[in-house]
Amino acid sequence: MIVAAGLLLGAVSIAVFAPPILHRMMFRVSPRLGMSAWLGSMAAAVLLAGSAVTVMVWPGHAPVEGIVESTVQCLTALAHTTTPWSREPLALGAAGTVAVVAARLGLVARRVIRAARRVRAYHRDVVAIVARASGGGGSVMWLDHPVPMAYSVDGRPGLVVATEGLRALSADQQAAVFAHERAHLRGRHHRLMRSCGILAAALPAPLFAAAPAAIRTLVELAADDAAAAVISRSAMHAALRTVAGRDGPAPSRPAGRAHDDDLARRLDRLTDPAAAQPRGFRLDLAAVALPVLLPAVVAVAGVALAAVAACLIST
């Protein structure tokens, strides 16, 4: 019971308190590390919650409980004397909650995967007909439209789609665009986004709700970095400016400050050569570990404090 409570406290702490920490550190490290920090936090929260449930539904005492409970004897005594009967309903409640969450996850996952399938089918059935495939070295599908755009769709094989408007860019800039999109395909970013979206829809907690937007920003930065490495920073910058319409006469509609912030950040990073330098191993490690360690410390401290309080009460 105490172990389960501690694990649950850890899971909840991560799910609630990690987002602010992650938001603060995610741009100070490389995009990939930022993504690892987010994904690691989500995995930790799920694992801790899952372990808590496992301990709760374990018939009798789970193996680890004996060790912990002997360490916090006062708390154990208190727990055992006060509610000897409540273990069963709690275990049932825990199992029930897991069942509900699993069902939600399954339903949302099916919806999202089907939607992705429909998009791929649309590309196979419609886009493949109206588009012209590029000759040689690249398999890009060109759509005849003046507004410069480019995007990628994952699948077997993944697709890169561009509009003829993109031809206004220089050869290097076009190459940077395609390198960016291929980086998305290589890094399986579409699948990552889908997974985060599924978790966000199925698990109601701040960490999972904040993850999709954060990961979306990070995958764009990662792809920008890849294109900058393969072609050049300036080519990627110029391409991004053009496609985002920063040079055009049309004023950008108030798409939301978040979009403009993201774009500004991407452009700034591409002009600043220091942005892609490795920060140093210690800072990176701390950055990834912090969102998980801090809540874990909170959890252990919570259980310890409860034990102290229990001892004080029972004496």
Add this chain to the structure above:
Amino acid sequence: MNGLGTLEARVMDVLWETDDALSVREILDALPQRLAYTTVLTVMTHLYEKGWVVRGKRSRAYLYRPARTRAEATSLALRELLDTSGDAESALLHLARTATAAESAAMRRGLSGRGSRR
């Protein structure tokens, strides 16, 4: 993409290149590959059923022409794709998350300004 799918694209290329309505025989002759008549006939039937082509009869043969210009079909497709949101939002990773409204407006300008072009 399956073989027939690519063939559908090649057939539409042929039809969009010309202003005339074409018979299966004429399309067969226009394609670079050596194909069976029945293969092309199957493709034409598929395209007709999916609404890519319209057909009329000349003596006993059907003549096919595209249901829309390539530009019109492209604009429709782009509109459909840019409307992708909700569950399928992450299916397309755009280079820049430009304002969709500005894009749609630009697209509609593009559609009306182009007129019919093959």
